[in-house]
Amino acid sequence: MSEKKKIVQCVPNFSEGRDLEKIEKIVNAFRGKDGVKLLDYSRDEDHNRAVVTVVGEPEAVKNAMIEAIGTAIEVIDMTKHQGQHPRMGATDVVPFIPIKNVSMTEAVELAKELAKEASEKYNLPIYLYEKAASTPARENLAQVRKGQFEGMAEKVKQPEWHPDFGPHEIHPTAGVTGVAARMPLVAYNVNLDTNKLEIADKIAKNVRHLSGGLRYCKGMGVELKDRGIVQVSMNMTDYTKTALYRVFELIKIEAKRYGVNVVGSEIVGSVPMEALVDTAAYYLGLEDFSMEQVLEARLME
Amino acid sequence: MSEKKKIVQCVPNFSEGRDLEKIEKIVNAFRGKDGVKLLDYSRDEDHNRAVVTVVGEPEAVKNAMIEAIGTAIEVIDMTKHQGQHPRMGATDVVPFIPIKNVSMTEAVELAKELAKEASEKYNLPIYLYEKAASTPARENLAQVRKGQFEGMAEKVKQPEWHPDFGPHEIHPTAGVTGVAARMPLVAYNVNLDTNKLEIADKIAKNVRHLSGGLRYCKGMGVELKDRGIVQVSMNMTDYTKTALYRVFELIKIEAKRYGVNVVGSEIVGSVPMEALVDTAAYYLGLEDFSMEQVLEARLME
Known part of the structure; x- marks a missing residue:
């Protein structure tokens, strides 16, 4: 018997909701890849934010996600970002959601792998939150994101808010990213x-x-x-x-x-x-x- | 956008429920083929019958099914078959069931294609029944199968019971096969x-x-x-x-x-x-x- 196919969902939020060309560039990371299926994305001009829904095999989704984070770093400049929705980074949050034949423990592992690889590749500070959080104080996204992009330069330097992965300073234009594992809402x-x-x-x-x-x-x-x-x-x-x-x-x-x-x-x-x-x-x-x-x-x- | 994936189910019944080696030979037609997934099979010694459940892409399932009919002809001799369940052929019945992105009309078409190809390839008489039936008198399987294998040699010669495909005489050892399209039960x-x-x-x-x-x-x-x-x-x-x-x-x-x-x-x-x-x-x-x-x-x- 072959092993049962594992499926995770990933719902990354990017801090761009107005420039369709930029959004498309980011979303393209999820197109035409084996084991990755882009379900849809929505964008909000007032929030200046795009929410993408992807499903697929854990490893394939993770790799596409790393590519998307790279593109977001290229096309989004947080020092110029304005929008009504709280945000702390170009790739603001990346929650992984176990869907089929994947345990929450595996989803947490996947979140940590992504955080490690993306932080090393892009020199990007990353907080783990919800089920992937390293301490109870980091479980709640609102607490992690408090201060938003503008306050992060200081926040990441505080010992209790040192990022879980990456440098203790923000990425100059991409800020900070939150990576999580959680149940489907x-x-x-x-x-x-x-x-x-x-x-x-x-x-x-x-x-x-x-x-x-x-x-x-x-x-x-x-x-x-x-x-x-x-x-x-x-x-x-x-x-x-x-x-x-x-x-x-x-x-x-x-x-x-x-x-x-x-x-x-x-x-x-x-x-x-x-x-x-x-x-x-x-x-x-x-x-x-x-x-x-x-x-x-x-x-x- | 790629076309939505079509999925049909097929639940062929074969007139062998005792000789595991023979059953395995038949069932092997549904293993290791792209677009075909063997869900399970059950066999009953009293009925002397095996029921196989397969799902997959219509064309792939049809082709595997044609192969299975060929194997059943090789390994089953209806002139020696005994069992409690009514039966008229080595491959007794082959119902197709639309599961996803397949209409009943398409399932009927698939049933007819299978009937045509299998009847030509094996010189096997085939009745269409249920939604694939050519006349209301043939919708009900019990009516079609009435007389069972032993009575089929005469039945297929009667003008009102000429098979829908294949010769107007039974296959000497494999009898007659019924092919249908129906909703999932x-x-x-x-x-x-x-x-x-x-x-x-x-x-x-x-x-x-x-x-x-x-x-x-x-x-x-x-x-x-x-x-x-x-x-x-x-x-x-x-x-x-x-x-x-x-x-x-x-x-x-x-x-x-x-x-x-x-x-x-x-x-x-x-x-x-x-x-x-x-x-x-x-x-x-x-x-x-x-x-x-x-x-x-x-x-x-």
Whole structure:
């Protein structure tokens, strides 16, 4: 038997959202390479930032990613960068996400390999964050990126903020890069038949981790003005531990307290098959079901 | 953009379930070929029959299938075959099943191409059945196979049973082969908290097509003696039109009438991802959800 094919996702964020030619140059690193599949990219002019989604074999994705970091260094000058989104480098962040036959431990190893190789090749300081973080203080990206590009020249010199790889000084034009391993995020929103934002907010507080709710759930209330309703807008940060159906049912239960109803939900962007298969298995009360029974899971072996 | 990868499944049944060496010879046609993936095979000594599950690119699967038919002709002698399962040929049936980026029309075309090529190459009479059938009278495999191998010598000579491809006489040792295109079957069972088989039988009659129920549902009551319960045992013949959750909810509703409860359900064997994603989308009330949002669906493009 051949070894099962490993698949990781990588969602690098680059600090260029306006100059299409530059973005294309960077994105080209992910095109026409064996074992690398560019799923899509989006850019935001206000954020002045591009977000690329790539999947493929770990080694191939890592090598393409190193090439992309090199191109970003060539075409982006952070000393001239302006944008609404927090950023600290030309290649701002590089999260690796285990998708298939890859453990989180392997994704962390891959993040470290990339960080080592890219830092040596480009003399680029790199912080590891989330599951790849070297200390708990570095797990949260917001903490790592605090001060942004403009504050990094000083920050990297502080002993507690010495980069995990690379020099203790910023790259003069490319700043600092964050490299991580994390679970896939699922953007999941549940709609309520009320226009009262405070109800969505209260329910969000009940179900999210921050204020006492489910461990891998972040959330807040959001108004859908055109529909005259509100929603509990969430990021599910580990669907394998905090299941979609669990937060959905919990929101239905909480909504009762306010005399409102759940009228539907939505998944924004992509979702791993397993998150929905698990949901179906719950509602159908499936006994002894294995993901291996899903034909598509077998096809990707 | 490259064209999306097409994937079909093929589940040939061969009339040999006892001689492992012969079975392996046949199955070898599906090994080590680009674009062909042998998922598994099972054999049954009482049935004296082997069922092989293969997936891959249509052309590659067809070519491997033609090779397997040739090997089956070499190693199986139907004049000496005995087994409990109805059968009419060495390669008894060859159903093609569209899995991804393949329409039923394309699967029918593929079935016809295989039938044409194999009949010419081996001078083998072939009936098309199910979605590939040339007349409604040939849609049902049981009708086509009626008379079995022993009766085929006469049957193929009758004008209304002239084979769709190949000679109007059986292959002396390999008989006749049926080739089809059909939707994936999902074997789906719903368990009840009673040991009364007649209740499972009554509910099966209410929900199955034959007796007035859902169009793409076959079903019957079955006892699970070791657990002291019964189940409605079903074959869902087109999950895209008769959804799993619909029959599950309907069985819950019917069970009430008898004062029993649904205690769970099970999927036996493989199930296409879409059947479960659709189920999850129903129970979560997902708005505007597209299969393209499932990461694994994108991975297989």
